[in-house]
Amino acid sequence: MTLAERLTRLRYNRVPDHLLGEILAKNWTDNLVPFAFLIVVVATFGTLLPGFFSTASVIDTTRQLGEFLIVVIGLTVVIIGGGIDLSVGSIFALSAFSTLMTIYVGGASPGVALAAALGSGALFGAFNGFLVGYLRLRAFLTTLVTLIIGRSLYDILITTWGTRLQSSPIFNDSFDAIGMNSVAGLPISAWIAVAFTILAHLMMSRSRMGWHFTAVGGARRSAYNVGIDVRRAVFLTYVISGVSSGLAGYLFAARLSGVGPGTGWGLELSALTAAVVGGNSLGGGRGSIPKGLMGALAVLLTTNGLIRMGAGTGTSQMVVGLMLAAAIILDVRWLKNRHKVLSEVYVAPLHHAMQPAVSAQPGSGTSYALNDALASAEPIALGTVEGPEDVILDADDNLYAGTRHGEIVRWFAPDYTRSEVFSHIGGFPLGLAMDRAGQIVTCVGAMGLYGVSKAGEVTELATETRRSLLSVVDDARLRDPNDCDIGPDGRIWFTDSTTRYDAHDWALDSIESRPTGRLLVHDPKTGKTRTVLKKLRYANGVCLSHDGQSLLIAESWACTVHRYWIAGPKEGQLETVIRDMPGYPDNINRASDGTYWMAWLGMRTPSFDLALRHPAMRRRMTRNLPQDEWLFPNINTGGVVKFDDTGRIIATMGDLGGAAHPMVTSIREHKGWLYIGGILNNRIGRIRLPGADPDWTSWESYWGARP
Amino acid sequence: MTTTQRLRPRATQEGIVLLMALLLFAGFTVTLDGFLSAANLLNIVRSVSVLGVLAAGMAIVVIGRGIDLSMISIMVVTVAIQLQVMHGGWSTGAAMALAVAIALGLGAMNGYMVAYAGVSALFATLASGAFIFGFVRSQILRQDSITLPDDATTLLALGSARVLGLPLDVLAFAFVVVLGWAALRWTRQGRFLYLMGDNFQAARTTGIPVRPLIVVSFMASAVLAWAAGLTSAISLQSVNTRIVNSTLLYDVILVVVIGGIGLSGGKGGMRNVVVGAFLIGVLLNGMTILNLPNIHQNLIRSVILLAAIILDGQLNPRDEQTSQQGDI
Known part of the structure; x- marks a missing residue:
């Protein structure tokens, strides 16, 4: 430097x-x-x-x-x-x-x-x-x-x-x-x-x-x-x-x-x-x-x-x-x-030097090299669904996703052509998780954490946390709850991406690159919500490990995945599992072979990486240029990455043409299929996973194994 | 207009008021001695002439969906300055030019606050009225009352002049009404003013220069305020600045509202001013002949004004689509 x-x-x-x-x-x-x-x-x-x-x-x-x-x-x-x-x-x-x-x-x-x-x-x-x-x-x-x-x-x-x-x-x-x-x-x-x-x-x-x-x-x-x-x-x-x-x-x-x-x-x-x-x-x-x-x-x-x-x-x-x-x-x-x-003075960018990443160029031979596997995904609800940020399936193979209209929609197995509004939430449901009883827990953008029973009844779980002592902005409020997962003891771990911007202003948060994201935990037994980690650059996906001892957290604007230990000898410790990825990570979910799936919402570009080192330029940009001309993360190409507990990258998939799945925000493996969601997409995609266990479901492997 | 509306003519406020005025007129004719005499009839017209000129100015602003609460202040201030500089040796013409220039400036100031600063006309003119009078009274004028200088022979002569037996103030009222009618009816700006008052947003979208038009309407009302003040000063031979604290302003609003010029704008014209002034003239004259004390007259007039506003509210209900949040 x-x-x-x-x-x-x-x-x-x-x-x-x-x-x-x-x-x-x-x-x-x-x-x-x-x-x-x-x-x-x-x-x-x-x-x-x-x-x-x-x-x-x-x-x-x-x-x-x-x-x-x-x-x-x-x-x-x-x-x-x-x-x-x-x-x-x-x-x-x-x-x-x-x-x-x-x-x-x-x-x-x-x-x-x-x-x-x-x-x-x-x-x-x-x-x-x-x-x-x-x-x-x-x-x-x-x-x-x-x-x-x-x-x-x-x-x-x-x-x-x-x-x-x-x-x-x-x-x-x-x-x-x-x-x-x-x-x-x-x-x-x-x-x-x-x-x-x-x-x-x-x-x-x-x-x-x-x-x-x-x-x-x-x-x-x-x-x-x-x-x-x-x-x-x-x-x-x-x-x-x-x-x-x-x-x-x-x-x-x-x-x-x-x-x-x-x-x-x-x-x-x-x-x-x-x-x-x-x-x-x-x-x-x-x-x-x-x-x-x-x-x-x-x-x-x-x-x-x-x-x-x-x-x-x-x-x-x-x-x-x-x-x-x-x-x-x-x-x-x-x-x-x-x-x-x-709006003139609110955006205050930081200097943020991203480290060089391994290439994701198709054909470059690296573990991150994108292929065209997602392009051939079989579409579900094409043109009738708007913004399925996350998808989840129940024991009867029915498919659920949140939509931009503030609803959770259910598509019926086996062909997913019939659908119904499962539950009206009123806000945009983002991350979804399913608890031991089969009830859905969802992070609703700008609202908080909500539970949806099997009958579709909505209950409020958490809408606020303890306010920080010195924060000017009201950080008691959950401004951008993004993804959640449930620990073996029933505690719900979830992320709040930023305290400074509303969900639809995520681009401003990326331009500012100020770490204000948080990891929170809600305990349904006491009804209390607690802030666990702070200062994450857009805290996004969260996923319990297969053994239930730790959780994986995606930090989008840092292109990093962390592990936070919630049990065992390392309880309370944070370690970095993957750093300097070529893509911006989103939701993370468990895979059938003991590894993990991670969605990439977009890919890093040299131009934006350079811009992150020039905060004055970014500030001038937001003040003087119309929004259409801003530099912000490229979301025209995303992908799906598979990695194991050590952070080793096993596979990477993409959609090079960008027609089917340009921006991927979630993936869910279920009975040999991989279901793909995207917050700006008009479909849910699924691809068959060759060699994957055709009976494996995330719920069964996680909850079924635990008494 | 639909057929049913045409078949059943609606009772317009103007019609009601005219009818009331005529009934009152008939009633006073029967009950009061000397009411119908030529001298008294001239009195009635004279008593509302100055009021009528002021109401004509107010009407122009109200048609454009504004209101000018600073008219009395402007009237007093411009005429008082004019007379004071004439005492200081200015010629009649120069003093008059100065007064008109001040009136135009004050009107432009009001218009600027309303059109460009975006302040509601009520508050803008309430504040400017207080400021204008306070400033001129404390900084420029030396006394409450200023007389017409003895050497202002032209003005003094005008005071006693008669054309067809009519004194100056009546002629001034007639002149202003005709001029105002022609301007509202035949000029492009006049037509635009109605459109602007009827639906401001539509007028603006159509490309009508609404902001300059607002400024012009306030300048017109300010100049008419000066004209009314001068007319009154000529016939009374002096100007008393204390009328700022009187109920004159409310009488002006009374004439406009009672004549049927809806405060929501875009409606009415000079004819309504004449009708409103006629009713008020008959009423004032009758009450004076009945020898009612001034304070009781005030009460009666204000109650009538309230009734007129309630009626206006019922006949011209506020349009929730075109009225803006905070339009009070």
Whole structure:
């Protein structure tokens, strides 16, 4: 290796480029910009205004913040649900008015007043919710009009009752205390706001109702299709917003013991700005209570700061308008371009120097030399099956394979012309195995490990494992379960090819060549799943050895087969059986003569081997070229390889023309025939194995020999 | 159109509103003294002229499936700047050119946000309205109210001029309606605007320059906002920036919606503006003669607007196929 290549290797294999993409893929990155903005606001006013952080100033701010925050949170819930509530200012004013009426005209206790405030808020909110949710009116205009209705109503009420309120002889100390007193240094209203925020956050993030709101806001039609009562959910968001504004109005009334003509005027604009500046997307589905909190802080500090700096009429309106426009434009652009940015930075290739391989050229005389044996395979289900990644046969010789449509299909012996859908899985079934009872176990792409009983009933076995401590990407999830086999004790060993890409993006994983594949084991007795091995370059086929002491694992992008000992003196050890093959290995299965069959999904090419040593070139390639023009593993020619326990290659077969079996992903020997599957193929092939035991079945030899 | 539809004419909103207006008109004629006098009838028309000009601008945007909530801000701001520079010694023509240029610029800004930045028209114009007024009021204008300068003789003369006994604001409304009707009916852009409002995606796919068209529609509404402001300033001899905080904007939307221009776009025209303005004019005039306090009038008008929106929602239900996710 030259010095330049060593430096390249150092640069690309030591600098964790992949983390940037993984972090950007997280939903919480949406919070970074609002958070940075909040910091800038605090820093700016903290510097410009002396005494901005003094205790008196902070307490004064928190008093107002409490009310404002509660309003913003109600609005945030509506926005997450896909609507908008502009009438918050009117609800706020009306609730404050009903609070004061109850106390100073009705002479009731603060508790009754609270009920009155919340009740009028809920009533107004229910009115909005009925119009928008059940009558399906456009939220913006409807609440704009109810804003005016509420405001006119308030104006009429305050004109009629204003003097009586002001000249009321009643004094209510406990009511005043709510507005004036502090507990542990914070005003009561601030404590209420904190409790309310936590409650709202729990509701949105942990409760069924909150999830329904998010679902409705994110995709109304889909929410309806999965059975959510969409209209009721929308209705409830407005009720929640009404109650929030009612509570805020109550606190306002308690703080000032009075209302004026301007109470709550313009509140909708600043509350809306706060919700959006915090990063809640208008249109719904994307947002959270903490975002509302950040936005409320940023907007309130800004407007308060401007007032204290002595800015003139209209300034705060200007700033709020500017913030709103900027936040919406930023949000729209970010939503639109997020996936582009992500796809630009997500792929982070490594330097990977493949060692020279033995030639597989036909006629080269090596043990890997491909012949044309697979070309004459007898086709089964030609043109009617799509993507049989793996095939398996039962005791009655019936043939099973997973298909791209999310089903396991059964073809009936002896001629395999009749078929039925054996079981509908819903995801793409990849590797198949059969346990002692004859039940099928399958790795379903992007879903997990599932069991299918003889009657075709599906049970979930494993869909997650323990999360690694330092992984940014969520590796608890099984992203690409690929192949499985079952140990003599019933434990199911299976591979998860990569934690960074979905199954259909396997080409990107090969281009990146980052070892993130895993070997996992699921114990049906305890129901627990455990990660056994990590850092495999596309962990693929897995197969128990004939003696049940170890398992063979294919590492596709490393062109290597490993043996992992699960019993005996070497238990827990990993050793390499075959290295530097000329093809990319896929599934491995047992053969009748005590050896193993291995499928090759494709062949190495000098060009791609060279590309693997130039990570910068591969990164430029994925960024600048359309997918059709990328260099990735050649899958136009695959093959079948037979090897023994020592790793010696016994035979190699191929399809040189590529018409019948270009890419081979699995093979299964059964009663003297070899069945061949391919994930992109339109058939299952079978060839007769001359000299093979005509009665041997994999299940009988493996399970039949074990008591 | 199918046969059954032709045989049974549907009760269009425009028809209903016209009928309501006529009934109201008849009712006031019978019950209110002096309602039918020529002076009062002129009053009715005058009272809605400025509103009508604004509604014509709003109608253009709404037909293209947009909405312009910044119209009042633009109206106040352009006229206030025009009068302020005239106080500073600018000629009437130069000041007017400046005001029009500002209006066009602000309209283009709105249009840019909607068409190119992809922000929904509601939010874009809500934000720009607040920003425009806040900026101009805090940075440029010195007081809330600006009068017409005494030496602006042309404008002052226009205020008292009568053509066929009709004052300037009525003529302005009539002129705008005819011009708007011709533009929507006879120009290619006018026809495109309907197609764009009816099915945006189809218009875009057909190759209609939808983005420039959106910008132009917002520029048109901004210029009409300025025209309405100037007309009002000429007849009142001054402009008060505080009307930004009034319910004028909702009256404009009320005229448009109640006249039958569906908020989902692609429907209606200047005739609907006239019908809507007529109903509002009769209503306002009747309520004023009945001596209802302003705050009660606001309540009644907003309830009517809500009823109109509910009716609009029933007559023009939102099309789930062409409306987009997040279209609120």
